[in-house]
Amino acid sequence: MKTFKSVTPVSLAHRLASSIAALLLITGAFAASTEEPPVPAVTLQQLMAIVITDASNQVWNAALLEPAAGSDKPSLTEEQWATLRSAATTLLVTPTVLLHPSLAVASPGAPAAEGSLSAAAIAELRSNQWAVWAAQVSILQQSAMAALNAIEDRDYQATLRAGDTLYGVCDSCHKLFWYPEGQ
Template identity: 30%
Template sequence: MNAWKSGVLKVSGRGIRRSVATLAVLALSLSSCGSHKSSAAENAVTESPPLKAIASIKELMDSTVDPSADGLWNSVWIVSNANGVDKHQPRTDEEWHEVRRHAITLIESMNLAMIPGRPAAPSGTKAGLGELTPQQIDAMVKANRPEFDEFAGAVRESAVEALAAIDHKDPEALSRIGGEIDERCEACHTTFWYPNSKRPNK
């Protein structure tokens, strides 16, 4: 029978079923393709990028940890002399913002310090006076990784407290917390760098 009549296409029931089935398969294929792409995109977002330690701990200390800690320690101090008491502290918003930068840097530096595989010092570095060799420090850190991370985490938490003091513009609290940061840094140093020295409390 001619499918065309009066300009209208007539399709048999079998043809309709075949067409519907074809469309269903096509829709399912497109849906599966879209789902696969969506899943791949989600995995790309949720998977953490690999972290690779490039600089040594010594270089990290020299580049970020020491300058940021010094910035906090030097932000508040008191000197008494014959002329009276000289109190130094941040006073303007710009000065407080500068100190805040140091706190942020110290916080994130401790996160960087905890990336596994970071060597103690660049190749060829000699041990300082009273210090273990870089190879000995590496072995100490590897054998006592949880303790090393605990020290770094303690400094980080003190730096977070310093950040809160800065945001509240509280120089007294900042000075007190600065002392805690110093003690916690030294506790790590006397554990992993010069363990034969007298060790302060954490």
């Protein structure tokens, strides 16, 4: 890959050394504290509003690309595929956080959207219906994986299909855990 060619052996060695130092620091911190993974520093609300929304919008935006004249589907540049790959990979990181038992729903005092459950009610529901929550997260993971596979294959139609499935997951989990009254 282009980016790797520009790395000189010296800077590579330097990078390796700093990565190892960072790893030692991290493992040291774990050993010193507890065996539990660290409590997420983001809330569920922040994860949704910022990370998940942004990444899924990138995937859905693929549907807005116009085909060139005389072609039946758009031809994406490598940069566009890279953006999509980054978005799908970001989505793939989120299940680990969504399944963390200590994930806070929202910062204290954050207002609930009109017609939706309060943060406390969401937290209680998530804890009581853990298997349902985990199943929804698993479908999110599978559709993000399908998107990533389609993107790696440079398969435009399959990317759009994965985006559609992804949309269904957002909706189904929101109906169960965010505004169940509105079903």
